[in-house]
Amino acid sequence: DTGVSQNPRHKITKRGQNVTFRCDPISEHNRLYWYRQTLGQGPEFLTYFQNEAQLEKSRLLSDRFSAERPKGSFSTLEIQRTEQGDSAMYLCASTKLNFGIDTQYFGPGTRLTVL
Amino acid sequence: SQQGEEDPQALSIQEGENATMNCSYKTSINNLQWYRQNSGRGLVHLILIRSNEREKHSGRLRVTLDTSKKSSSLLITASRAADTASYFCAVAQGGSEKLVFGKGTKLTVNP
Numbered sequence: 001d002t003g004v005s006q007n008p009r010h011k012i013t014k015r016g017q018n019v020t021f022r023c024d025p026i027s028e029h030n031r032l033y034w035y036r037q038t039l040g041q042g043p044e045f046l047t048y049f050q051n052e053a054q055l056e057k058s059r060l061l062s063d064r065f066s067a068e069r070p071k072g073s074f075s076t077l078e079i080q081r082t083e084q085g086d087s088a089m090y091l092c093a094s095t096k097l098n099f100g101i102d103t104q105y106f107g108p109g110t111r112l113t114v115l
Numbered sequence: 116s117q118q119g120e121e122d123p124q125a126l127s128i129q130e131g132e133n134a135t136m137n138c139s140y141k142t143s144i145n146n147l148q149w150y151r152q153n154s155g156r157g158l159v160h161l162i163l164i165r166s167n168e169r170e171k172h173s174g175r176l177r178v179t180l181d182t183s184k185k186s187s188s189l190l191i192t193a194s195r196a197a198d199t200a201s202y203f204c205a206v207a208q209g210g211s212e213k214l215v216f217g218k219g220t221k222l223t224v225n226p
Contacts, residue, residue: 002160033214040218041218042205042216045213048213093158095212102212103148104160104212105160106157106159106160107157111155
């Protein structure tokens with residue numbers, strides 16, 4: 001257990017539905033990252049926050065995806081109008097910015113299946 | 116696009132043997148990290164090596180970094196069945212320190 005929690009752990013939804021995932025980082029960590037991992041691949045960066053500010057978004061993050069981190073604590077990732085191609089493991093990681101030498105601690109992930 | 120490329124893609128060894136995995140990357144990096152992932156689970160951080168370091172040890176793990184060749188290797192000595200997992204290298208880039216992962220090496224340690 002790294003101290004980063006994600007809920008739910010599994011989500012099955014029908015195509016076209018909206019889903020929301022939550023990530024609770026380690027409490028003193030000011031940076032929070034979202035990654036997506038498909039079967040047989042390594043994780044791919046989606047977006048990151050420093051405190052409450054979303055500072056970078058990947059081109060993978062289409063306009064159906066939105067992420068928030070109100071008050072710089074937990075974060076949510078919402079996918080609207082889900083598609084079968086959204087099926088993946090969604091991973092959250094957090095770190096404490098420390099002179100640019102950061103270990104990212106990952107949560108257990110939320111596995112999304114879109115039917 | 117993925118940048119770290121691990122080699123081999125799969126490795127099967129007997130308990131007690133050493134396992135070596137290699138990683139190559141394309142651009143300049145801030146640091147390089149190795150992670151382990153058990154099937155269907157989250158990633159566990161193993162070791163971080165800075166761009167100005169050449170070798171680092173942690174328990175049964177030894178990591179080397181050659182920035183001139185843009186490559187790194189992870190050595191696991193005296194492997195155990197519990198080491199069975201996928202291993203990923205990840206390079207940290209830019210001010211965001213976002214991690215760019217390879218596809219991983221799937222290690223199987225047979226008892």
